[in-house]
Amino acid sequence: MPGDYVPGAIYPLEVKLSDPSAQRWGFEFTIIDQSGVSAGTLAPTDANTQISTGGPFGRTYVKHTTAGTNLGQTGQNTWLVNWQAPAAGAGGLGLFVAGNAANGNLSNTGDRIYTASFTTAEGAVSSVPDRGMIARLSSPYPNPFNPRTVVGFSLGKPGLVTLAIYTVRGVRVSRIYSGELDAGDHSFVWKGTDEGGAVQSSGLYFARLTDGRGRDLAPPVKMTLAR
Incomplete structure (x- = not known):
């Protein structure tokens, strides 16, 4: 704990x-x-x-x-x-x-x-991110998915963010995006692979959106890869 x-x-x-x-x-x-x-x-x-x-x-x-x-x-x-x-x-x-x-x-x-x-x-x-930057992380679509899904979110103001995919054990699988973004709506595709391009197995995964200091900007969302 x-x-x-x-x-x-x-x-x-x-x-x-x-x-x-x-x-x-x-x-x-x-x-x-x-x-x-x-x-x-x-x-x-x-x-x-x-x-x-x-x-x-x-x-x-x-x-x-x-x-x-x-x-x-x-x-x-x-x-x-x-x-x-x-x-x-x-x-x-x-x-x-x-x-x-x-x-x-x-x-x-x-x-x-x-x-x-x-x-x-x-x-x-x-330990808490800038309230003005707090984001809304949308449910991935489609979900369940195979072979790819879209993860969307909305930022309250510009800033440095990272969107990454994790297993249910908390292990990072893929960092989809990391960099500066403007305020507003954004979306990125996860192709069901790790950062090296290896295809991942069926199962439950989480998308997590964090700021430049690794603090969560929104509650993580679940997605199911069904091959």
Whole structure:
């Protein structure tokens, strides 16, 4: 969990649970604001995690799936989740996580429960881009797509920007554009390749628009490459 977050930015979160006697694994966590309401957007990265909503406060949680319990695996287990931070103004947030290190005997006898909590603060003014430049990043079209899609956005005023494509794990695939642009509407094509021209596989990707200091100008948008 980052010590401070940039509103709208996407962060890959890793949950790691270790126990020498465990052979089956589980976890659940939520991220809430100071009023107890779920903050930001949680998204699974694979078939080992899922989203659920419920409880007395209607919060959103991410937790393991049946596949994600990894029965028979010993020592430790790891899950990966993406979290998109909330819009500016959410303030400080808390992450609360519980892990279940089970012995695989299909009962709760001998299982161990671990808990932890973390806090993160909204980025300082220096971490937030110029409000006059804040952009609107449109949903790519077409979406899903094959082999190319158009990503459009609108800038409030001129400035240095970078438009890049990322995997769900937060790895940059391609930098579509980086340079000065005037205020107004702009659009660029992503051909489903990396910066070296290698064709990318089917899956979920994110377009991210940042300023010259790497600060998000708008919440990232999702796109699906379907070959």
